[in-house]
Amino acid sequence: MESFEYVVVGAGLSGSAAAWHLAARGHEVALLERATPANDAGSSHGSARIFRYAYPDEFYTSLVQVAAAGWDELARLSGKQLITPHGAVDYGSVRRPERLAAVLETRGIDHELLTAKEAQDRWGQISFDTDVLWHPSAGVIDAHESVATMVNQAVAHGAAVHTNWEVACITESAGSYTLTSIDGRSIQAANVVVAAGGWLPKLLGSLSLPASFLEHFPEFEVRQEQAYHFPYVDGTDPATWPTFIHKREGWQAYGLPGGRDAGFRGQKVAEYNGGKILPSAAEQDGLISAENRRRVINYVEKYLPGLVPEPYAETTCLFTNTPTEDFIIDRADGITILSPCSGHGAKFAPLIGQFAADLATGTGTVPDQFRIAAQVAKAGAH
Template identity: 85%
Template sequence: MESFEYVVVGAGLSGAATAWQLAARGHDIALLERTTPANDAGSSHGSARIFRYAYPDTFYTGLVVEAKAGWDELTRLSGKQLITPTGAVDYGAVRKPERLAAALATHGIEHELLSAKEAQDRWGQIAFDTDVLWHPGAGVIDAHESVEAMVDQAVDHGAALHTNWELACITETAGAYTLTSLDGRSIKAANIVVAAGGWLPKLLGSLSLPTSFLEHFPDFEVRQEQAYHFPYVDGTAPASWPTFIHKREGWQSYGLPGGRDAGFRGQKVAEYNGGKILPSAASQDGVIDPVNRRRVIDYVEKYLPGLVPEPYAETTCLFTNTPTEDFIIDRAEGITILSPCSGHGAKFAPLIGQFAADLATGTGTVPEQFRLAAQATAAGAH
């Protein structure tokens, strides 16, 4: 049976980032993936994820600044453009652009607050209903290429990549762990990092974690999200089309250039958390809800005049949500759990890998609000 110092379970963005960091630090590691890295059944596939600095909480804005250094390093090492600059606009009564601007100002990030008319004059393809925050440092992450780049770095540093290796359970014996796959294969590890995305809720009970640790876990909500690609009215992407988040009472949507996923001829638009709730990722069926499709088409017709309100492609993906939308990065004994979820984790991937590697090796810690005890205390206060 193969034996490793560290085994990372899951080769999506967070798992691949952790494997890269651990391997680069000289550790003996294996990376296990249930199918293949960045596969379509997970949360890290495709060419279109938003990279942005705008958060109402200066804590997360500061983390994006830290994460960008990791993206710059990965870009240098891989020789690939992993983030395409587009800038971003944020608007809507609930989105509160002024509050976002204050968070950006705290960290010295370039931005402008514009009236709806000023924004409309600049981006006629979008119908704005409030003042608008613009920050030019935003862009679009190519998730698939990013995962591949991080896996490549891990392997180049000696990591063993095992694909089509689906975890069934973890057992502990004499301070070491045995990971067993669904088809009966086994690997031994002194330490484990679990970055299983939408499969984590189903796996939790089979990970040999202490009961006291499990009791602090928040309720996870796994959703099958839906996104649609709409063609540009003139057939080509306007050079000035930014990513956007529009949040008003009862509705939150986002959009970004679809890139390779959309054949470079359309915008990806979705309702945030508009998909059905699943028992686990294993229950996803890839079926689009026609009611959701109609809502998004109606939205495009009203608020995005630069798009033809007829989707030419559509897809589903997984969101794993926590009640506070905070991430989970915590450790019990020799097992580290990662869930950088709630639909906004992609932009932090290199930093998540650093946090996880620090925590797993005992060389550093993570922000306290990512620890389970802190989240349980916060939930109790409410």
């Protein structure tokens, strides 16, 4: 049986980042993936994820600034542009752009707070219903290429990658762990990092985690999200389209240039958390809800005049959400858990990998906001 110092389960953005950081520190690492890295059934496929600094909480904005240095390092190592600058606009009564602007001001991030008319004059392809926050340093992450790049960096530092290796269970004995696949193969590890995303609900009870850890694990849900690509009106330059987040009462939408996924000719638009809830990723069916499609088309007709309101492509993807939308990055005995990331984790990938390596090796820690143990201790103190 093969044996490794660290085995990482899941080769999406978080898992590949963890494998990269662990291998780069000189550790013996294996990366296991149930299919292939960044495959379409996971949360890290495709070429279009939003990179942004705008958060109502300074905590997350400060973490994006740290993560940005990790993206710069990855670009330097690979020679690839993994984030394409487009800028971002945030608006809507629930989004509260003035609050976002205050956070960016505190963190020293370039931004403008515009009236709806000022924004309309600049981006006539979008109809705005409130003041608008603009920050030009936002962009679009190529998720698939980012995963491939981090996997390549891990391999360059000696990591082994096992594809089509779906974990069925993890058992502990005498301080080490045996990972068994659904077809009966086994691999041994002194430490395990689990970055299973939407498959975590199916795996959670089979990971040899302490009962006290599982007892306090927060409830979370897996959603099969739906996204649509709408063609740009003739003559529109895709480079003029920013990413956007629009939050108003009863509706939250987001959009971004679709890049390679959209043949570079359309904007990706979706209703935030508009998909059905699944027991786990294993139950996804890839089917689009006709009701959801109609809602998004109606939204495009009303708010996005720069798009033809007829989607030419559509897809599903997975969001795995905690009740607070905070991440879970924690460790119990020799097992580190890296998910869920609540639909906004992509931009933090290099930093999540660093956190995972720090936690798994015992050389550092992570913010209490991500720790189950710290949250339990805090609750017990009251």
